[in-house]
Amino acid sequence: MAHLGNNIARIRGFKRLTQKELASKLNMRQQDYSKIENSEEIDNEMLELISNALDIPIELIKQLDGNSAISLNQQGGNTGNIFYQVNPIEKIETLYERLLEIERKRNDLLEEKLRDKGKAK
Secondary structure (H helix, E strand, O other): OOOHHHHHHHHHHHOOOOHHHHHHHOOOOHHHHHHHHOOOOOOHHHHHHHHHHHOOOHHHHHHOOOOOEEEEEEEOOOOEEEEEEOOHHHHHHHHHHHHHHHHHHHHHHHHHHHHHHHHHO
């Protein structure tokens, strides 16, 4: 299970916000907000407030995996952020399946050419 406080801290950092700035958006003291980032579990009501303050989907906070989070890039200056989460195993599996499909098509084409050559004789 994801450590929700760590996920929030990571996203906050990517958004270049301090704890104090985010605490202010949430109308709380920085010390109280700090306790949230140290919590593994956070109630849904607080998650909703934080996701709104960070302008991100609540699902991102819940599903972010620190081991596979690659980067958070800004697009067009400060107009918006996109979070890229990559699971290397899934990427390898996807690539392998694509290569197998290409090889199958290639074999089908070669078999078809052999059949056409056999009919031409």
